[in-house]
Every structure is written in C-alpha cells, then in structure tokens.
Amino acid sequence: MSRWEPGARERLGGAALDLYAAKGFEETTVAEIAQAVGLTERTFFRYFADKREVLFAGSELLEQQFVDGAAAAPNDADPIDVVKAAVAASAEYFPEERRAYATKRAVIIAANPPLMERELRKMSTLAEALVAALKNRGIHDPTATLAAQSGVTVFRVTFAQWIAAGNDRSFIDIEQDVFAELGTLTGPNR
Amino acid sequence: MSRWEPGARERLGGAALDLYAAKGFEETTVAEIAQAVGLTERTFFRYFADKREVLFAGSELLEQQFVDGAAAAPNDADPIDVVKAAVAASAEYFPEERRAYATKRAVIIAANPPLMERELRKMSTLAEALVAALKNRGIHDPTATLAAQSGVTVFRVTFAQWIAAGNDRSFIDIEQDVFAELGTLTGPNR
Numbered sequence: 090m091s092r093w094e095p096g097a098r099e100r101l102g103g104a105a106l107d108l109y110a111a112k113g114f115e116e117t118t119v120a121e122i123a124q125a126v127g128l129t130e131r132t133f134f135r136y137f138a139d140k141r142e143v144l145f146a147g148s149e150l151l152e153q154q155f156v157d158g159a160a161a162a163p164n165d166a167d168p169i170d171v172v173k174a175a176v177a178a179s180a181e182y183f184p185e186e187r188r189a190y191a192t193k194r195a196v197i198i199a200a201n202p203p204l205m206e207r208e209l210r211k212m213s214t215l216a217e218a219l220v221a222a223l224k225n226r227g228i229h230d231p232t233a234t235l236a237a238q239s240g241v242t243v244f245r246v247t248f249a250q251w252i253a254a255g256n257d258r259s260f261i262d263i264e265q266d267v268f269a270e271l272g273t274l275t276g277p278n279r
Numbered sequence: 280m281s282r283w284e285p286g287a288r289e290r291l292g293g294a295a296l297d298l299y300a301a302k303g304f305e306e307t308t309v310a311e312i313a314q315a316v317g318l319t320e321r322t323f324f325r326y327f328a329d330k331r332e333v334l335f336a337g338s339e340l341l342e343q344q345f346v347d348g349a350a351a352a353p354n355d356a357d358p359i360d361v362v363k364a365a366v367a368a369s370a371e372y373f374p375e376e377r378r379a380y381a382t383k384r385a386v387i388i389a390a391n392p393p394l395m396e397r398e399l400r401k402m403s404t405l406a407e408a409l410v411a412a413l414k415n416r417g418i419h420d421p422t423a424t425l426a427a428q429s430g431v432t433v434f435r436v437t438f439a440q441w442i443a444a445g446n447d448r449s450f451i452d453i454e455q456d457v458f459a460e461l462g463t464l465t466g467p468n469r
Contacts, residue, residue, distance in 0.1 A: 169464050209399045231436045235461050238435070242428040246421045271425050274359050276466025 098136045100126040105143040106190065109197045114140070114204060141207065144194055147182070148211045152218050154178045155240075159222040168228050172240035175219055176264055179244065183251060183260040192252040216241045243267045288326045290316040295333040296380065299387045304330070304394060331397065334384060337372070338401045342408050344368045345430075349412040358418045362430035365409055366454055369434065373441065373450040382442040406431045433457045 104125040108117040119140060123133045137143050158178025162171045183191065198204045219237035220230075228236070247264040250256060256263075294315040298307040309330060313323045327333050348368025352361040373381065388394045409427035410420075418426070437454040440446060446453075 206396050206400055209403055210396055213399055231440065231457060231460060232464060234436050234439075235432060235457070235464055238432040239429065239461070239465055242425060242432065245428070246424050249424070250421060267421060267425070270421060271429070272465050274422060274425055275429055275462050 097126075097128060097132060101128065101133055101136055102143050102146075105140070106193055106197070109144075110193055114197055114201045141204065144198065144204065145207060145211065148214075151179060151182055152215050154182055155215060156218055156222050159219060159226075164226075168223060168232050168236040169239070171223060171226060171228070172219065172236045172243075173268055175222070176240050176244050176247075176268075177261060180259075180261040180264060183248075185259065188252060191248075195248075195252055212241055212245065215244075239271060243271055287316075287318060287322060291318065291323055291326055292333050292336075295330070296383055296387070299334075300383055304387055304391045331394065334388065334394065335397060335401060338404075341369060341372055342405050344372055345405060346408055346412050349409060349416075354416075358413060358422050358426040359429070361413060361416060361418070362409065362426045363458055365412070366430050366434050366437075366458075367451060370449075370451040370454060373438075375449065378442060381438075385438075385442055402431055402435065405434075429461060433461055 101122060105117070105122045108122055108125065117140065119130050119133050122140075122143075123130050137146065155175040155178065158175040159171050161178070162174035166174070198208050216234075216237050219240055220233050223233040223237060224230075243264065247260060247267050250263045250267070251258070251260050291312060295307070295312045298312055298315065307330065309320050309323050312330075312333075313320050327336065345365040345368065348365040349361050351368070352364035356364070388398050406424075406427050409430055410423050413423040413427060414420075433454065437450060437457050440453045440457070441448075441450050
C-alpha cells in the first residue's frame with residue numbers, strides 16, 4: 090500500500106460517521122472504519138489521533154475563522170460588530186452541502202455524554218479565542234467576555250436552527266436574524 | 280463512633296477544600312480529608328459520593344434557585360425579565376461570607392481540566408433548566424435559549440467579578456450592572 094492515498098482522509102471520515110451513526114460511537118472500532126474503505130488502521134492513524142478526532146478535527150479551523158473574522162472588522166467597530174464579523178466569517182464553514190454531515194455529527198455527539206463534554210469544551214475554547222481577539226483590539230472585560238459569549242450563544246442557536254428538520258435557510262441568514270433577536274431581547278428599548 | 284456527627288458535612292467540606300488548595304485535587308485522598316477532621320472514610324462517604332462531589336454538591340441548589348426565581352417572575356414578564364429574576368434569586372446563594380470559599384473553589388477547579396469540564400457541564404445543565412423554565416411559561420425557541428444562555432453568561436461574568444481580587448461589591452450589585460452592560464452592548468440603539 091502506498092503512503093499516499095488520494096482522498097483517504099475524507100473517505101475515512103465519511104465511513105467513521107456512518108458507522109458511529111449506525112452502531113454507536115463506543116461500539117465502532119478503528120479497524121472497522123479502515124476496513125469499510127479498504128484501508129489499514131495504520132493509515133487511519135496517519136490522519137486522525139483517535140476515533141474522537143474524526144468528529145473534532147474541524148474545530149481548530151472553525152476557531153481560526155472566528156479569529157480571522159474578528160481581525161478583519163474595521164478598527165473602529167463596536168465590540169458587538171467585531172463579534173458579528175467573527176460569527177459571519179464562520180458561516181463559510183457551513184455551506185448547504187455540509188448540512189447533512191453537520192446534522193449527522195450533531196446526532197452522534199448528542200447521544201454520547203463524553204463527546205458532548207468535549208463539544209462543550211470546544212465551545213468554551215472558541216469563546217476564549219474570541220475574548221483574546223477582542224482584548225487584542227483594546228476591548229476590556231467585562232465587555233470582551235460578554236460580547237464573545239453572546240457571539241458563541243448566537244452561533245450555537247444559529248447552528249441548531251440550521252440543522253433542524255425542514256430548514257432551508259442559509260447559515261448566514263439565520264445568524265443575522267438571531268443577532269437581531271438577541272438585540273431585541275436584551276436591549277434597553279425592548 | 281456515633282452515626283451522627285454534628286457539622287460533619289461542613290467540616291469535611293472545609294478540610295477537603297484546604298487540602299485540594301494546598302496539595303492539589305488529584306493528590307488528596309479521602310482518607311486524608313477524613314483524618315484532618317478526626318472522622319473516618321466511611322463517614323465521608325455518608326455525605327459525599329466522591330472527592331469531586333465536595334466541590335459540586337451545591338450545584339443542584341443553585342439550579343433550583345434559578346428555577347424558583349424564574350417561576351416567581353410576574354406572569355406577563357418579558358423573557359429577559361424572567362431571566363433577570365432567575366439570576367437575581369441566585370444571588371442569595373452568594374452572600375459576602377461565602378466569597379472566600381467560592382474563590383478558593385474556583386482556583387482549585389481552574390487548575391484541574393477534568394473539574395473544569397464538569398463545571399462547564401454544570402453551567403450547561405443550568406442553562407437547560409432555565410430554558411425549560413422559560414418554555415413552561417410559553418416562551419419558545421430561539422428566544423428561550425437566547426435568553427437563558429444570556430442569563431448564564433451574565434451569571435458567569437458576575438461571578439468572575441465578584442471573586443476578583445479587591446472586589447468589595449455585592450453579587451446582586453455587580454449582576455445588575457452586567458445585565459445593563461449586556462443590554463447596551465447588544466441592543467439596537469447602542
């Protein structure tokens with residue numbers, strides 16, 4: 090077997106998700122994932138540190154999009170506008186063609202408490218990265234933490250609506266409505 | 280040794296916290312905690328399921344105060360006012376005389392990633408309890424989740440300020456300012 094397998098990462102990731110959904114995450118072995126796409130366990134471990142990593146490999150990329158989005162906001166942007174820019178940038182990570190995958194992943198994670206805990210920690214790390222990005226712009230606490238956490242809340246609510254059965258709206262459209270709803274809800278002139 | 284030990288729970292809890300702070304959570308044994316206050320391991324396990332439970336035994340009570348606070352809000356209260364009532368009720372759990380304990384506990388948890396994960400899960404459970412309380416009042420998603428998560432964000436930011444070195448303001452005073460700041464930050468007329 091050659092060292093380089095075209096599309097191996099994607100094939101392994103797809104097979105893993107199908108098996109986790111069909112058999113359960115705990116019950117699936119790396120050997121089964123590799124076998125499903127005609128590869129070896131050794132090849133699997135060239136792409137992923139472990140079974141969980143298949144589900145969380147994208148988290149760093151998502152975090153980077155948040156941070157880059159915040160960095161691209163105008164210098165004089167208000168804190169909440171920096172956060173809006175960050176969350177809007179993350180929408181690129183969720184095009185329509187990713188929705189079926191994202192939905193399946195969310196169902197697998199919701200069914201397994203340790204995976205759910207890891208997902209919570211990733212959301213916490215995302216908020217911390219956004220707090221750091223805001224502080225880099227001279228925005229202090231408590232404003233930085235409030236703004237960043239509100240951004241992550243909007244992100245999570247948007248994501249839940251985006252993968253909900255029957256949804257046909259884009260991530261960015263939903264996200265803009267959720268930000269508006271947050272403003273109406275918490276604003277002084279509600 | 281008699282079955283009933285006056286104040287045993289409080290003495291065990293205090294000794295545990297001192298030992299976790301001095302030696303580290305992982306390095307402390309239940310035997311050491313019990314010994315520090317002249318009790319047996321068996322007595323410890325009559326009050327706490329394990330070492331972690333000493334740190335998280337209050338979480339259900341805090342959650343109940345949130346839920347009771349939400350339930351006590353007027354029938355026609357706006358979603359954010361229900362959440363404010365819930366967070367305000369939780370302030371009873373954080374009187375000035377609890378601040379030294381809360382600070383020590385926070386330092387211990389921040390130093391230990393598995394404890395941090397459990398704390399995150401407790402915050403997530405708290406938000407879910409508040410979402411359920413809002414839905415019981417006929418408030419639907421996404422408003423219920425946005426309002427509940429915003430309440431937990433305000434709670435966490437308030438708590439961090441309350442235990443910060445040099446703080447001498449009460450929990451409720453800080454919390455009201457943080458809610459106002461959130462409104463200014465996210466509101467339509469910022």
